[in-house]
Amino acid sequence: MVRRLSVEQLSVTNIRNLRSVTLNTSADVVVFAGRNGSGKTSLLEALYLLCTSKSFRAPRPAESITHGQTEAVVRGRLLDGTVGREQRVLLRDGVRSARFDDKRPPSLAAYAQASPVVIFHPGDLPLTMGPAQGRRQFLDRVAFYTTPNGTKALDDYTRAHRARQKLLETRGVDAPDIDPWEALVARHGLELMQTRQHAAAALIDATEHAFTQFAAPQLVLRGRYVPTAPDDEDSYLTMLQNSRVGDSHRGSACIGPHRDDLELTLDGQPLRQVGSQGQHRAAVLALKNGEITAIERARGTKPILLLDDVSSELDAERLRAFFSFVQREQVQVFLTTTRPEWIETGAFGEASSRHNFEVDHGVITRI
Amino acid sequence: MLPDRVRTLIQLLSRLPGVGEKTAQRYVLFMLTTDSDYGAQMGQELIALRENIGHCSLCGNLAERGGSDEPICSICTDHKRDPHLLCVVARVQDLMAIERTGAMRGRYFVLGKLLSPLEGVHPEELPIERLKDRIASQNITEIILATPPSVDGEATALYLRRELAPMGITMSRIASGVPHGGELEYADPITMGRALAGRQRLSR
Numbered sequence: 001m002v003r004r005l006s007v008e009q010l011s012v013t014n015i016r017n018l019r020s021v022t023l024n025t026s027a028d029v030v031v032f033a034g035r036n037g038s039g040k041t042s043l044l045e046a047l048y049l050l051c052t053s054k055s056f057r058a059p060r061p062a063e064s065i066t067h068g069q070t071e072a073v074v075r076g077r078l079l080d081g082t083v084g085r086e087q088r089v090l091l092r093d094g095v096r097s098a099r100f101d102d103k104r105p106p107s108l109a110a111y112a113q114a115s116p117v118v119i120f121h122p123g124d125l126p127l128t129m130g131p132a133q134g135r136r137q138f139l140d141r142v143a144f145y146t147t148p149n150g151t152k153a154l155d156d157y158t159r160a161h162r163a164r165q166k167l168l169e170t171r172g173v174d175a176p177d178i179d180p181w182e183a184l185v186a187r188h189g190l191e192l193m194q195t196r197q198h199a200a201a202a203l204i205d206a207t208e209h210a211f212t213q214f215a216a217p218q219l220v221l222r223g224r225y226v227p228t229a230p231d232d233e234d235s236y237l238t239m240l241q242n243s244r245v246g247d248s249h250r251g252s253a254c255i256g257p258h259r260d261d262l263e264l265t266l267d268g269q270p271l272r273q274v275g276s277q278g279q280h281r282a283a284v285l286a287l288k289n290g291e292i293t294a295i296e297r298a299r300g301t302k303p304i305l306l307l308d309d310v311s312s313e314l315d316a317e318r319l320r321a322f323f324s325f326v327q328r329e330q331v332q333v334f335l336t337t338t339r340p341e342w343i344e345t346g347a348f349g350e351a352s353s354r355h356n357f358e359v360d361h362g363v364i365t366r367i
Numbered sequence: 368m369l370p371d372r373v374r375t376l377i378q379l380l381s382r383l384p385g386v387g388e389k390t391a392q393r394y395v396l397f398m399l400t401t402d403s404d405y406g407a408q409m410g411q412e413l414i415a416l417r418e419n420i421g422h423c424s425l426c427g428n429l430a431e432r433g434g435s436d437e438p439i440c441s442i443c444t445d446h447k448r449d450p451h452l453l454c455v456v457a458r459v460q461d462l463m464a465i466e467r468t469g470a471m472r473g474r475y476f477v478l479g480k481l482l483s484p485l486e487g488v489h490p491e492e493l494p495i496e497r498l499k500d501r502i503a504s505q506n507i508t509e510i511i512l513a514t515p516p517s518v519d520g521e522a523t524a525l526y527l528r529r530e531l532a533p534m535g536i537t538m539s540r541i542a543s544g545v546p547h548g549g550e551l552e553y554a555d556p557i558t559m560g561r562a563l564a565g566r567q568r569l570s571r
Contacts, residue, residue: 106555148556149556149557149560152557156518159485159518159519160518160522162485163483163484163485163518163519163522164484166484166485167484170484171484171489175489176489176490176526177482177484177489177490177522177526179525179526179529180482180521180522180523180525180526180529181482181484181522183525184518184521184522184525188518
């Protein structure tokens, strides 16, 4: 039985231009409408902070705090299936702290895994068009929820790979400790490849299926995880040993998870090359659907969905198709829009299960 | 507002790990109000600490300096210990943690550092020669590599394994797994995975 996660109440203090806000958000769809710079996205940032203890906009906690203030707090009442809980994230002195029902979680990663959230914002649009790095990060985000170890494999691999690179660049290819570091690059590289393979398997089916609903139904989107390193440790190690000279100039190893891709094809052709603007948008939406489904299957919890300014990027028809999927999935949706007139058209779902708010200079009013 | 001397002491105390300014202030006020011997004794002990305590010249553990001789710790002078078994650890704290278990019958060797090219720690900064001397001169036959199970700790263990291999001694790596008295359901997934990977055979 899959549980549904929802935020029933949200209160925000000192996140950007939101000085003190408390909202009843117990609806299937929560719409924040307002002009650019009014504080709509800051509300999504607060929700993302509440769920993950991190911001999707700012790498450092201090950047999310209202200018001139020293601390920010986001509190919320969440409903996980039938069980309610209070969550709280505090940002102070560049440090994040998180609590469930006033209790400290085992780790911030464990805190974030307990309340999965999926976000879709205009910055996601290059996901299918742009360089592979974006797709790797996307895959790692899915893997964070689909593997119990979270980012452990990624962290270990990154540290070992960076250490080997530093050694090659500062000590040369015959450094006495190059062998142990290479052994660890291969060991953790294989762990990360397995983690990603697992995440991709969870993701791809649902993505391929969803694509048929957002693009012409006869078009076939296929996804495939493409690792660059061999899947047995000995060949992996041999290839690393043979590429030391080249790698020391290149700035990274010629093979390994830092070069992986999530390959997407449209009717057998690379989507990056043949896809139209509309097909790319449909593919990104399909990937987000895949992410929701993968998280749901792995954690038994339907994630919360945050949509930032999608009405500026998607046409009404595609938005409607996306919303009908989202509502079938019964995930709770928070969205921002600069087009309040779209609310009445039903583009954001039925009025009965929707709360609409107007956002203006950090002040929020129910409409 | 506070006398200079008080302020200086607060600053000094708040450099201690885990002590903030408020706690430091409590400590100073406590020393001013409690009996005068307490502060005096602490002061004398602090001065004596650096003068009398050094690192054991054999293993790197804390040891009392005695006259002109190189300091030797109480574990290295303990004749009841197995002289042929040596446990290699990264830090003195790790030695203490293993020692508390009472399960280590041999002696120790403290590396002081772990390999980490990213922080500029390379093999020449590890006391490898001293370790090899110790193995050769004391006729060590078995080594336990007890560096932490982190990326740097593993790299150091792999490096030591290769460096010491020509000496023909038995080497082992500490196991990693579920804690004693713990419930399996509460074990974190990494630990659980390691416990399964490092399982012990009970029968053929």
